[in-house]
Amino acid sequence: MKLKQLVAAGAIFSSASFANAAAQNSEFVVEDIRVEGLQRVALGAALTYLPVQVGDELNTFRVTQLIRSLYSSTHFEYVEIARDGNTLVVRVAERPTISNIIFDGNDDIKDEQLQESLDGNGVRIGEPLDKTVLTSIENGLKDFFYSIGKYNADVTAIITPLPRNRVDLKLLFEEGDAAKIEQINIVGNEVFSDAELMEQFELQFDTPWWDFLSETRYQQQTLQGDMETLRNHYLDRGYLRFNVDSTQVSMTPEKSGIYVAMNVSEGEQYTISEVELVGDVLGHEEYIERVLPLTPGELYNQAEVTYTEEFISKYLGRFGYAYPTVTTVPDINDEDKTVKLTLSVDPGKRIYVNRIKFNGNVVTADSVLRQNVSQMEGTWLSNNLLESSKNQLSRLTYMEEVEFETIRLPGEEDLVDVDFNVKEQPSGSFNAGIGYGDRTKLSLQAGIQQDNFLGTGKRVGLNLSTVSYQRSAQITYNDPYFTIDGISLGGSVGYSEFDGSDFNVIQYNSKQWSVGANIGYPINEFNRINFGLTYSNVELYNRGYYEQTEQFYNQFLDGDDPDAAIKYHSYLASVSWSRSTLNRGLFPTAGSSQRASFSITTPNSDVNYFKTLFDGKWYFPLSRNQRWSFLARVRLGYGNGYGDINGNEQILPFTENFTAGGADSLRGFENNTVGPRGVIRSTSGTISGPNGEVYPNDPDDDYITLSSRSLGGNAMALGGIELIVPTPFVEADMDNSVRTSLFVDVGNVWDTEFDYDTYKNFEQASTQNGTLLDYSDWSLYRSSAGISVQWISPMGPMVFSFSKAIQQRDGDDAKFFTFNIGQTF
Incomplete structure (x- = not known):
């Protein structure tokens, strides 16, 4: 820049008219100003950069000021000053405008990073190009490549002139190989x-x-x-x-x-001789001294010193002292190789929250996010409450990322603003169309399913669907903040027609409609309890005849028409407890979640049964960035009937049985095929009496046939472990949308009411459905291993699994590839 000014100054004094005036030591009063060479810069704008006006006296000093002012405007790359009589003539050449910026050959630096660097130097499309900046940019990029071992790297800026004083800027990279x-x-x-x-x-x-x-x-x-x-x-x-x-x-x-x-x-090892706590710790000396890991007589450990400083800082942060100063002063005794550690604590001033703001929420209303924030405005700043608020926001299924920062107010020593920066993710889907799925086959669906309906945080669903095994219509609603205290209220209304044979279970068809309501109460930040009541009306028809279902059917059968449909209704009351410390609602990498539920039909129902279910997941991060994580999970369930109705002992309706197999339970096996199969008992023929009577053969000569489909069972135990790994060829910023894991699944579904001794001696018909197993034996587990890829797509969560059955039983239907839509592990 200075060099150009000197050149311009030389051009001034080479101007004949101005040089002659200077030689005569004559100064002149400017009567007019003429600017030549302007193209894009307006004349009025150019005149604002001139520290000279008509009527001013012009001399060498004022000329120098004028040149500096024009160059500082960044619009001109050449300036010349001349005199035409008493008219000041300013001749300029405007800097060319950048029309396009191209990066070529860069592998180690992304285009976005390069553009950020150029933006910081004022080099962007549509702006004038300052060629003097390019050299420093080239050298800076070369220094970067040298820092990563690419000493043969070269960066060249190529400027291509275009019409109308425009240029294309191309940065050409020759990175070479790293040393x-x-x-x-x-x-x-x-x-x-x-x-x-x-x-x-x-x-x-x-x-x-x-x-x-x-x-x-x-x-x-x-x-x-x-x-x-x-x-x-x-x-x-x-x-x-x-x-x-x-x-x-x-x-x-x-x-x-x-x-x-x-x-x-290396030196020698030093032990701690004494630990002294000095300064103001707000009256918590006894507690802090009790939990400090630094102990006299032990070896000095820098990690423990750092941890101690951080612990004291965080502890004081609970009480509003957000910026304490904790310094460890070592007093080293080289003679006896000991060190005295003095922990000096200055809590500073108590900090209060001025405002809490949210950035990045396009769909979700601020009021919804504020409902999940524990830190309040006007109170002192607590790092515990901030972390708690971050965790609560992160557990929302429509939040992908949540971070916060505290910003000190200028001129205020004890006030901060808290900014929560959030990134939303799809919380459901508007759907309409035709699809084909592994489980669903051909499907037609239309509706809306949203966990964050219109940004209100309410869960609303309206779905109509028809798949190979079911046609259904359902409306669901849940308001997680029905009251300001976090009491939730929800309900559902639904109707479905179900074909069990297409669902890989035994043959039966059903029609069901239901209506229910639930209310939930928060116990604390992590725990919640819910109560619900659902009325159902069920019709079963087109049934198959299986030994395990006869007891249930018999209590409803019409003796005059045994094949007629049966109908029953029930009132199902439920209570559930849930706990979650997960760091995110979808694709967590740390924390745990547990849910236990118990449901039971009321005595005035046509069927009396109960079910209990427990789900638990535990995540253990294996790396600091949590891209590697370990997951352990378990699902346990049990159900049965209670009491009797009209002399009929109650059992769990087979429509409520647990099933396993498929992408959302036991991968490596066909959907819903793991567990007990239906047993069909058949007579071996008849015999004739002496008078022509027909009698059935001896029941001991009966034979059995197993169904090709699963019946399910009243008990279930499933579990698994997963190693969550970075997804190949996917950037780290996509970890909250795409997940890859290596897994081992294990589990079983069994029937505690099945009497194996009753059927074990019967002859079994020759079928392809396997041999009779003891379906009451919980130890007949299955297992599989494989790899799973999960994706939060615009249509909802999708799970793709490639797996190999490790332990399978006779008659099981193993499957290498499965996928599911709507649920993630």
Whole structure:
């Protein structure tokens, strides 16, 4: 910039008219100003940059001011000042406008990152191009490539002129290959071997071919991190005087290999002689001293010192002291190799919340989000309440990401604003169309299903669907904040027609309509209890004849028409408890959730039964960024009848049996096929009496046939473990929408009322449905293993599973690929 000004100044004094006037030491009064060379910049705008007006006296100093002012406007790349009589002539050449920006050859830097860098330097489409900035941009990008070991990298800015004083800007990258680490030498270590220390390093060398995850290319930042890791390794083990004396990085002549040498001084181990707490800890000295991990007589441990400082800071943050200063001052005694630690605490001022704001919520109303925030405006700032608020917001199924930041108000030492930055995700779907699915086959559906209806946080569903096994219509509603205290209220009305044979269960058809209501009460942030009551009216027809269902059917049969449909109604009362500490509503990576429910029909129902169910999931993050996580889950269920009605002992209606198999329970097996099969008992013929009478054969000569479909059972135990891994070829910012996991599923469904001894000696018909098993045996488990990919699509959650059955039983229908829509693990 200064060079151009000097050139322009030289041009001024080379102007004949102005030079002659200067030679005569004559100054002139400006009678008129003429600006030449303007194209896009308006004359009025250009004149605003001139510190000279008509009537002013012009001299060399004022000319210098004028030139500086024009260049500082950033619109001009050349300025010349001339005199025409008493008219000031300003000749300019405008900077060209950037028409397009192109990046070519960049692999290690994304286009978005490059554009952010250019934006920071004022280089963007539609803006004037300052060519002097390009050199610094080129050099900055080269420095970046050098920092990641690409020493042969080059960056060239190419400017292509276009009509109307426009240009295309192209940044051409030649990255080259990164320099590979040939060797890392640690000199001076005696306590720990090279191999032990190298295990701590992210940078590696001479790795086996199969270890493709190791980092063997040189990166300056990574080396700095490894040096800090090395230092912490020693400090955490008492080597308080450890030091990296020097580090040498040398390069091969062709710049393809790097040699790293570190010279270290280990020193000796130090023990803690005394721990003293000084300063103001708000009267909590006794509690803090009791829980401090630092103990006299133990080895010095830097990690524990850091943890202690963070613990005290967070603890004081509970009481509104959001910015305390906690400093550990070591008093080292080199003679006896001990150190006295003095923890100096300054809580600062108590901080209060001025305003709570939400950013990023396009659909969800602020009032809905505010209902899930524990921190209140006007009260002191509590880090516990902020974290609790973040967790509550994250557990909403329509929130993908939630973060918060505290912003101190200018001029106010004790006030902050809290900004919650949220990213929403699909909370349901508007659907209408034709589909084909693994379970549903051909389906027609239309409706709306939303967990965040119109941004109100209310769950509303209106669905009409027809699939191979069911036609249904249902309306559901739930308001999680029916009252300000978080009491929820909901209800549902539904009608369905069901064909069991198409659902992979025994043959029967049903028609059912129901209406129900539920109310929920929050116990605390994590626990909730719900009560519900549902009325159902059921009609069963087109039934198959199975041994396990006869007892249930017999209590409703019409003796005059045994094949007629049966009808019954029930009032089902339920109570459930749920607990969740998950870090997100969908695709959690940490925390746990448990839900236990108990439902029972009232005595005035046509059927008397109860069911209990427990679901539990536990997530354990394996990496700091939680892209690797471990999941353990279990699902337990049991149901049965109680009492008797009109002399008929009650059992669990087979329509309420548990089933397993498929994408949402036991992968590797066909949907709903795991568990007891229907047993069909048939007579072996008849015999004739002496007078021509016809009698059935001896019942001991009967034979049995097994159904090809599952009957289900009144008891269920399912479980599994999963290793959640980063999805290949998917960016990290998509982890909340796409999930990949390696899994092992195990479980069984059984019938505690089945009497195996009654049927075990019967001859079994030759079928392809397997042999009779003891369906009351809980230990006849199945298991499978495989890989699962889950995607939160615009249509709802989708689960794709590729699995192999490990333990299967005779007659089971194993399946390699399954998918499901509407539920995730």
